Amino acid sequence: MTETDLIGIDLxxxxxxxxxxxxxxxxxxxxxxxxxxxxxxxxxxxxxAPEALHLLLSGQVSLLARAAxxxxxxxxVVRPGGRFILAxxxxxxxxxxxxxxAAPARLLRLPAAELHTLAGAxxxxxxxxxxxxAGDFRAMVLQVRDLxxxxxxxxxxxxLLQLAPAETMPPVAVRLPFDKALLAARLGCRPANLSxxxxxxxxxxxxxxxxxxxxxxxxxxxxxxxxxxxxDADAVGAPGDQ
Amino acid sequence: MTETDLIGIDLxxxxxxxxxxxxxxxxxxxxxxxxxxxxxxxxxxxxxAPEALHLLLSGQVSLLARAAxxxxxxxxVVRPGGRFILAxxxxxxxxxxxxxxAAPARLLRLPAAELHTLAGAxxxxxxxxxxxxAGDFRAMVLQVRDLxxxxxxxxxxxxLLQLAPAETMPPVAVRLPFDKALLAARLGCRPANLSxxxxxxxxxxxxxxxxxxxxxxxxxxxxxxxxxxxxDADAVGAPGDQ
DNA sequence: GAGGAGCGTTGATGTGGATCAAGCCAGAGG
DNA sequence: CCTCTGGCTTGATCCACATCAACGCTCCTC
Numbered sequence: 001m002t003e004t005d006l007i008g009i010d011l012x013x014x015x016x017x018x019x020x021x022x023x024x025x026x027x028x029x030x031x032x033x034x035x036x037x038x039x040x041x042x043x044x045x046x047x048x049a050p051e052a053l054h055l056l057l058s059g060q061v062s063l064l065a066r067a068a069x070x071x072x073x074x075x076x077v078v079r080p081g082g083r084f085i086l087a088x089x090x091x092x093x094x095x096x097x098x099x100x101x102a103a104p105a106r107l108l109r110l111p112a113a114e115l116h117t118l119a120g121a122x123x124x125x126x127x128x129x130x131x132x133x134a135g136d137f138r139a140m141v142l143q144v145r146d147l148x149x150x151x152x153x154x155x156x157x158x159x160l161l162q163l164a165p166a167e168t169m170p171p172v173a174v175r176l177p178f179d180k181a182l183l184a185a186r187l188g189c190r191p192a193n194l195s196x197x198x199x200x201x202x203x204x205x206x207x208x209x210x211x212x213x214x215x216x217x218x219x220x221x222x223x224x225x226x227x228x229x230x231x232d233a234d235a236v237g238a239p240g241d242q
Numbered sequence: 243m244t245e246t247d248l249i250g251i252d253l254x255x256x257x258x259x260x261x262x263x264x265x266x267x268x269x270x271x272x273x274x275x276x277x278x279x280x281x282x283x284x285x286x287x288x289x290x291a292p293e294a295l296h297l298l299l300s301g302q303v304s305l306l307a308r309a310a311x312x313x314x315x316x317x318x319v320v321r322p323g324g325r326f327i328l329a330x331x332x333x334x335x336x337x338x339x340x341x342x343x344a345a346p347a348r349l350l351r352l353p354a355a356e357l358h359t360l361a362g363a364x365x366x367x368x369x370x371x372x373x374x375x376a377g378d379f380r381a382m383v384l385q386v387r388d389l390x391x392x393x394x395x396x397x398x399x400x401x402l403l404q405l406a407p408a409e410t411m412p413p414v415a416v417r418l419p420f421d422k423a424l425l426a427a428r429l430g431c432r433p434a435n436l437s438x439x440x441x442x443x444x445x446x447x448x449x450x451x452x453x454x455x456x457x458x459x460x461x462x463x464x465x466x467x468x469x470x471x472x473x474d475a476d477a478v479g480a481p482g483d484q
Numbered sequence: 485g486a487g488g489a490g491c492g493t494t495g496a497t498g499t500g501g502a503t504c505a506a507g508c509c510a511g512a513g514g
Numbered sequence: 515c516c517t518c519t520g521g522c523t524t525g526a527t528c529c530a531c532a533t534c535a536a537c538g539c540t541c542c543t544c
Contacts, residue, residue: 065387068468073390075383087383090369090376096383119369126368127332127361133375134332140382141317141329141338145307147389148315148430152531180492188390193531195493210492210540226310394501422522435501437523452522 007032010057010108015081016132024122031115032108043099043107050088050095052109056080059105060178062185063097074185076139077102079177086133089115102182147188150226153200155187157225160206164215172218176211249274252299252350257323258374266364273357274350285341285349292330292337294351298322301347302420304427305339316427318381319344321419328375331357344424389430392468395442397429399467402448406457414457421453 007029011017017025033052037043043054046065054061061078075097078084088095089112119126146155164172176183184194198208204224205216215221249271253259259267275294279285285296288307296303303320317339320326330337331354361368388397405416418425426436440450446466447458457463 065383065391067391071391073387075386075390087376087379090372091380093380096380096387119372120365123362123365123368126365126372130332130361130368130372130375133372133379134329137329137375137379137382138333138335138338140379140386141307143386144317144382144389145315145338147386148317149307149309149313190532191492192494192533196531199493432502433522434503434524438501441523 004029007034007108011055013081014055014083016055016083016135017128020124020128024118024125027118027122028110028125031110031118033111035107035109037101037105037107039101039103039105041101041105043101044085044095046095046098048095050085050092050112052085052111053083053089053115054085054099055083055108055110057106057108059107060102061099061105061107062102062182063099064185065097072185073188074182076143077178077182077186083132086129086136090129090133102178152187152189152193153197154225156194156197157201157204157206157221159183159187160201160213160215161218161222161225164218170216170218172215174213174215176213179211246271249276249350253297255323256297256325258297258325258370258377262366262370266360266367269360269364270352270367273352273360275353277349277351279343279347279349281343281345281347283343283347285343286327286337288337288340290337292327292334292354294327294353295325295331295357296327296341297325297350297352299348299350302344303341303347303349304344304424305341306427307339314427315430316424318385319420319424319428325374328371328378332371332375344420394429394431394435395439396467398436398439399443399446399448399463401425401429402443402455402457403460403464403467405455406460412458412460414460416455416457418453418455 011025011028011032017028032055043061044051056078058080061084062074063076063078063084064072064074066072076084078099084097084099085095092112119129146158150158160174163174163177180194181191184191187194189197198206201221202208204220206221207214207216253267253270253274259270274297285303286293298320300322303326304316305318305320305326306314306316308314318326320341326339326341327337334354361371388400392400402416405419406414422436423433426433429436429439431439440448443463444450446462448463449456449458
């Protein structure tokens, strides 16, 4: 098997590319550059011109915005199957966020110019890209809603529910995908307050042992998280949909 | 001139459709249904299945999310040249937000199914849609960043700067596009606190007379709003880029 | 097994914004 | 002209979260 074949397998497994004709996948495989980085590596910096779409095969990448005073906000944590810099590539405008590996990561880079050309020639790819950004947009909308109308414990409850596989019987076991400092940043608070939020949820049947979390009463938790979870099957946590 | 010709003129003026071949514009004009509504009209409700892309010709539409307790958050206020429900149409998933006219509005509706078909056949349209959602995504990213790392007066300062035409000499006059209650909701605070935020900016050369606002020292304001405005030429306020 | 480093929790205190409520002002209607 | 109404501002108080700091724990090294 050639290297390109191997890349083709990785690409076919990306949720955003599911269902694309083999010709397109092959063309993408020919463009893709594999990349392996250690934790802490900066993959792109806010303000720079967009060069390549990044697809995450394994590991975690956090997307953050920096303030003038040096403080940073984690806008999203990308998980395997996810992508980043898609919007910048499509609009051709500078990155709004800095991408930094939060753990050792394997990725594929698809150069912007070639991707553009290919998408122009292949409507199916263009639509796949459109659907993908649309998914990213929806995740951001959910986050804005979260920030504007939920308290921190509610946001945490909501986040935990997203991690739980749907349709499991009551004592649901969940594993936090990354350490609490990063989770705090993603939820928009300090580690100290995340700790307090976990403590507050204890009364609602949430038990924590390090990264292991057990939800004894998801229904009650859902009720506590308030805003109609009806529309949220959509979950940010679903790989490839964030 | 037929009605379709008139619609064609409106469509050609939409920023998101700029540069599309006339054939595509004509096809869109044939699909488009004009719509005129009074203030307060609900155009779609969160949770419903996506039916049509909405383009706003004039007036204002607020996109809001409702909490279980009845409180609502305004996620975005769409201004003329903007669109909404694009992401839901592309993903085929339920609306995440309720759209309600904040002022009398004229719109065009493009039915989802037909739009899909057309975009599949016309790569240029598919890419235009992708670019448009990408722009919407970026606006949401900026808002998340805002909420996570700016204080209310800073968010207000940033918002005012976006309203100001770039490259104007110091005493910049700005008109608030909608009343202060709605502005407060969009910024994620209560009217009472918006008032205090305006009061705080008075010391930075911001003078208010109802909806008229004068920025005496934009540079200082920009400095106060902190996070590097470098990447923000992108402005949420730019019509069609929201 | 002793020491140290890093994450996580807990406590004490400060602050931004919410909340509740009273006043202000302009425009509409009598 | 007076009154009523609704949007805006201001004041007093409260609460969620930030901040600063101490402490406990686990893992890692020596």
